[in-house]
Amino acid sequence: MKSESIPLVFSFPFPLLSLLIFTPWAGAVLLTLLRGASALTARVLTLAFSLSTLAFSVLLLDSFDPAATAPQFGERQPWIAALNVHYHLGLDGLSLVLVLLTGIITPVALLASWRLERSARLFGALFLTLQGAALGVFLALDFFHWFVFWELSLVPAFFLIKLWGGRDATRAAYQFVIYTIGGSAFMLFGFAALFATTGTFDFNELARLGADGTLAAKLGAGPIQFIFLGVLFGLAVKVPLWPFHTWLPPAYAEAPTGASMFLTGVMSKMGVYGFLRILWPIFPQQLHAAAPWLLTLALGGVVLGAWAALRQTDLKRMVAYSSVNHLSYCLLALFAVSYATGRAGLSGEAATAALSGTILQMFNHGLSAAALFACVGILQTRADKNNMGGTPMPRGTGVSPLGLKDFGGVRAAAPIFAGLCGIAMFSSLGLPGLNGFVGEFLIFRGVFGLHPGAAAVACLGLLGTALFLLTFWQRVFHGPRAEAAAGEFSDLRGVEYAALVPLVLLMFVLGVAPQLLTRLINPLVTAWAGHLVLP
């Protein structure tokens, strides 16, 4: 993405992108004002506002021109003149894919948490705030408000985990927020230093300066290295890059189902997006220099993440580790591209494949991990219900962690649930015909062309993923019936269908017809791969 400073390619008759971001926030405000609303009203309102993203996305898809690689639907207004800050939004193929993902995951996550007992109004308001902030991150092109959105997303996430979470939720929420804020602080310092040197916060502007080497020349080799490391740390914690991932398993495990789905489906993508949008374009030389180390770390996430998942007894922690594993593939591909940049005879095809694979994997992991969390959530509600003799246990009051050993033979009791969960599992495992395969294949194809050794080691991760997912499946769904499932383990009901079926359908559709997504990103990725040069 070494594109020149962007003249607005296409301006929509009305500020579509701002509407996209602020409609959920308007919903959040509305929900806080409606003091007397019943839980059902609050839920329906939340769902309606969260669906707005999907509705606007239809408009976006209608007018989006995939062939143009510059940001589209641009909005640019001077904001803080003294700091040269502009309110600058824009959308390219990468942003569009992630906006679509947000639009799909949020309503589904809300449906998965439909039966949550406590304070539906506050839950909805927080969730919509989170959605708007995530969209802002994907659309902002100026560091100033990009960072505002980035940090703002932590606040509702914190409360969602703390107030509706499990037994250790408070600790997990604090760890999550403090760790990620700690990371962002370094990033903020870095950008302050960049601003002091260049006088701009604009991503495109900075990318241009980074690409032609001006930035390094102005800052000097030492300082830019520190700035790079600071920004890298901020993003690495968010993704998370192994070994900065230790906040993730407790946070995902303690969060309520819907929040876990959103955290893994959308928020983890914010970090990868940051790598693609900020770190890689602005610091090409530094990323290239650090790539061998970073490749090692990404491989650590791929391999050790999978094997650590094998060791987990808590189901949600296991799915959380699968996220570490899957996101590491995205970073692996990006680092491999950066590693090979500037090498004589670099295969543009391999880089294209790797980068396309990264974006597809982001989307696909969003679907499959969210679906897996939804399934674990359903298992959990059933188990709570059985343990409490028919009354659902309110969350946040000491729910026992869910062990692999607590279940067994669920497939016999709930065949439809087992089937949908199995599809989600095989999608996560990268079975061809489902969505996960295409992204992983492209990543492997690309990484092999750029760094064959890394591809060979990463293969172990595929094996590990299969091992722990099948172990999970065998323990929970196969074998004789076990304690927690021994009561009436009823099959799926209305809202649960609504949460799972769309995700599973998308898995099939994207597995067979990946061109629905690649169509949107291919020119962009091809342009990226065509400009792989070091300053």
Added chain:
Amino acid sequence: MNLAPLQLCLLFSSALFCIGLIGALSRSNTILVLLGIELMLNAANLNFIAFWRYGANSEPATGVMFVIFAIAVAAAEAAVGLALVITIYRHQKNIRLQDATRLKG
């Protein structure tokens, strides 16, 4: 004995001061102590008049002005003093000065 009028006045005021001082020291009735203090004050006033009248620069009525102020202040002081006496009486049912030691450090 041939004394200047100023010296006579000063002697007189010194005597008045001593009478007031002795009165204030020797009585235990608070009101009488106040009376003694008034006498000492008036001795001082007398000095003002005397220095003004027989001093070097007697045209502006400076001495008189001081004295008039001092008398006004003394009147206010007396009022406050008497009010204090009444309050002390309310508290300790007498006005013996030796008993009124509540303000000690």
Added chain:
Amino acid sequence: MGLSVQFLWLIPALPLLAAGIGSIAPSRDRTLASGTAIAALALSFLLSCGALLTALANPADHATHNFAWFELGHGAVRLGWLLDPLTALMCIMVTFVGLLIFIFSTGYLRADARFKQFFCFLSLFAAAMLGLLIANSLLLLFICWELVGLASYLLIGFWFHKPAAAAAAKKAFITTRIGDLGLLLGMVWLYDSTGSLLFYDGGNGVLEPSVLAALGGSTAIGLLIFCGAVGKSGQFPLHVWLPDAMEGPTPVSALIHAATMVAAGVFLMARVFPLLTPDALTVIALTGAITALMGALIAVAQNDIKRILAFSTVSQLGYMMLAIGVGSWTTAIFHLLTHACFKALLFLGAGSVIHAAHHEQDIRQLGGLRGPMKTTFATFAIGMMALSGVPFIFSGFWSKEAILHAAHAWDVSQLPLYLGLAAVVLTAFYMTRLMAEVFFGAARSDAAGHAQENPPTMTVPLGLLAVCAVGLGFLGTPYWPWLQHTLDPLAHVEAGGYGLMMVSIVLVALGLGSGWAIYGRKSRVKSSAADPLAVRAPSVFAFLAARMKFDELYAATFGRLNHGLAVFADALDRHLWDGAVRFFSRLGEFAGVVNRETDEGALNGGFDATSEGLRKRAHSYSRAQTGDAHGYLLMVAFGFVVLVFAVLLGGAR
């Protein structure tokens, strides 16, 4: 009436459609599920016959139909269909054997509550296998390859409430996936080197001479692809899943062992044969030879009827790989086709026995079934003789002879030939043992005693397969090698070689004779009686019965390694990385404590001490204030007196 290549996709699409219909059909409607599955496969069979007619019109031609799957960069990822005699013959075999197995299953699973799902999975299995056969792209082949793995996982674990079945399904999936990783790497390597994964693409496909000439590292690519075949086709050292896969219902075993899954590996190697270098072929030949002998050895000491057949499959697959390794892929396919028929026959025969004997699978508990189950006995005997290689009539003889001749003609080493010949004796021996134990003598359990012949849905397929087990051999005899020439018009078939043929006939006779001498003449009386071989060589027999301890070996090495890695990864997270985080948070807390202490101790404390001192001094000063008004006045008087004296003594001016 031929089927042109554009419509080749219909062959896998029909079973896939049947699987789709089956998955949404109501569970109670048994005939709908089985009916659509059987009808779809029958149609696919007819279409395959049409495809064969088209292919035979020009056997040397590789008709393709390629299309873009999705755009990538300036090009696209492309897939395609391929129609040549290999594809067509394999399709016919899969659909025909599959069809008979489907029909057999309607009888075998009559009483199962999940009858519908079973047919749904069977259709999926067939569809994936057929998709693999028609693929003109290694990528499409890999996709279907993995789907075959999925279907086998679902079917092996069909009775998932049995922990053994669930474990076996997982083992099959994981073990084959280890091989698949090699295949994946080989595939991306090939893609990276050539920029294409299409087999034939008008001169640009990876199997076409111009591309092959420019390809570097093809030995490594070939061996990586072979890894995939090792996993799927149960070659040493990844054969361990195949015997365990017997936990699935018997028709599934038949399908896996005859028509679909294990055939996929051999088919893959035959398909990518032009890619394989002499070095890679040597490895393949040796692997195949070792597998052939090892499978036969282990089969000698097994007691479960299905496991004997399973290890015989391992052994026979070794023969096929051997044939590919020595450069004669056409004979490998010949043996694959004949083996598919007689192994399906044997498995369905075993299924018939098991079904009749109330799921008794231990050959020591059976016996004497020759009388009550005449059809099963007759057909099973034909299958057994075909597998053993009884000369001239049975198909197995001709295909095995072709392989041995090819091995004989190999100029690198004669070792594979000797290993293959040793396996010939053993094959005849263990099959004789199986026949003698199951069908001869007296019934040794109630289950075997009450066994009755099964209904026609199960016996008719047996009869049809028996006919094929005899007839197929005549397609590839040295006197009329039609099959070899159809598959590869340039193939050179070893004619003659009567010496080798005589040797192998003698070896078969030796195997049959010794088997009959040990097990047939004096049949087992009690089910608990020790095996005659176990009496003579107990430690060897026990070692073989324990399957050469491969499972134990893997559990002790890879199992431990896996567990260790998991513990390591988890401990690393919990202690090192999370420890580092805890350290930093402690550091933060410590900084906070230090900050508080400095604030309260140094700064606030100093302030407090100063003001406290001031307060104390003020207090002591205030002691001077007695509150005694007379005292004050006395001081005034004293001061006055002092003043007066000072004036008088100092002499005021």
